Amino acid sequence: MLLSPFEWTIAKRYLLPGRGEAFIALVAGISVGVVMLSVALLVVVMSVMNGFRAELFDKIVGVNGHAIVQAYGGRLDNWQAVLAEVEKTPGVTDASPLIEQPLLATFNGRVEAIFVRGNTQGDIGELADKVVMGDIRRLQPDAGVVAIGARLAENIGVRVGDTITIINPAGRSTPFGTVPRQIGYEVAAIFEVGLYDYDQAFVVMPIPDAQTLLLTGDTIGMIEVKTTDPDDAAEIMAPVAERLSGRAEVRTWQQINSAIFEALEVERVAMFFALSFMVLVAAFNILSSLVMLVRAKTRDIAIMRTMGATRKSLLKIFVTTGFTVGAIGTMAGLILGALILYFREPIVKAISFVTGQDLWDPQVRFLSTLPARADPVEIVGIVILALVLSFLATLYPAMKASGTDPVQVLRYE
Structure with missing residues (x-):
């Protein structure tokens, strides 16, 4: 299917119409533009959705691990033996005790619902790169200090060094009824995980302090597990x-966050299917421009046939012309898509400024920034889709051109 010098010369001539063929050139330019925009849109949308899923996965798994062993009733007795058993399981790379409990926190009259999270010293140390203010190393057992999420700090007006009061409604029983347990903790650090739900509610402290606050003794609520895959x-x-x-329930990250990730997967497939129609529309533009070119060049085609040009040569010329338009549009779309992804944050901010609307509200979308992650396999798939549809769009007009009867055309010339 390689082109001869003659075929390539004619194809280049048709790719750059002359002055008298400005309308054909305009239609061809529109075809290139439509292919470019459709490919760029597919690349941008799929990359953003992949980035959203990957970023959400990284942050959720980074906080909760790949699986949890949660005790029935919220208390896991003899947890040291269970922990040792989990650690010996093939495929488990790390396991650590964990306490999580919804409570209330107050500061200067402001009250917020929180999640108290009791971590081991190793897990607390992993938050070091998420700290925006303070020193996470101050979180030691019985030191009376905690670390809180950045959004929670904003909501109740807390700064590093302030003391918040955490209220445990399940306090001690007295002759006058149950008295809620209230303990003051100094805020030693403020962290930002990047997940809005976590940053607005989590209060992290060492496990012994959480056990003291919750009056649970030497028990924990769950075991956090990380695996090889x-x-x-x-x-x-x-x-x-x-x-x-019968003693505890094992839940994986897929089960814990199934609604979010299943919705993302369905939306991802639906968006790819819907946006693929834009590439199909672009292919129809190539078809229409090529049909117009064949109609305009009918006399030239007849002359080339009388001079010895074969049907195969004409077929190759017009397929090459139309396919080149699609290829140029596809490559331009990849470049445009890469530029949009690179400048996505300024673009979002500019649109938000112009419209006056917050296009990326972290309260709705969990993440505080717009993520993007290009998948090479998907990019190749988009390129193949665009090129295949461009090629198919050239076949009908190319076959019409190759089937031109020079006798019928030149009889009236």
Whole structure:
């Protein structure tokens, strides 16, 4: 299918119409533009959705691990033995005790619902790169200090060094009834994970302090587990779930966040299917421009046939012309898509400024920034889709051109 010098010369001539063919050139330019915009839109949308899923996965798993072993009733007795058993499970890379409990926090008359999270010193140290103010290393057992999320600090007006009061409604029983337990903690650090739900509610403290606050003694609520492969977490944890049946429940990150990730996957497939029609529209533009070119060049085609040009040569000339338009548009679309992704944050801010609307509200979309992650396999798929549709769009007009009868055309010339 390689082109001869003659075929390539004619194809280049048709790619750059002369002065008298400005309308054909305009239609061809529009075809290139439509292909470019459709490819760029597909690349941008799919990359943003992939980035959203990946960023959400990284942040959620970074906070909660790949799976949790949660005790029935919220208290896991003899947890040291269970922890040792989980750590011995093949495929488990790390396991650590964890306490989580919804409570209330107050500061200067402001009250917010919070999640008290009791972590080991190792897990607390992993928050070091998320700290925006203060020193996370001050979180030591019995030191009376905590770290809180950045949004929570904004909501109740807390700064590093201030003291917040955490209220545990399940306090001690007295002759006058149950008295809520209230303990003051100094804010030693403010962190920002990047997930709005976490940053607006989490209060982190060492496990012994959480046990004291919740009056749970030497028990924990759950065990956080990390595995060699997050996608195989269910299979890796299956033996643990079987051994702990009746005592605790094993839940993977897929089960905990199933609604979010299933919705993202459905939306991703639906968006790709819907936006693919834009590439199909672009292919119809190529078809229409090529049909106009064939009609305009009917006399030239007849002359080339009388001079010895074969049907195959004409077919190759017009297929090459139309396919080149699609290829140029596809490459331009990839470049435009890359530029949009690179400058996505300024673009979002500019649109928000012009419209007066917050296009990326973290309260709705969980993340505080617009993520993007290009998948090479998807990019290749988009390119192949655009090129294949461009090629198919050239076949009909190219076959019409190659089937031109020079006798019928030149009879009236």
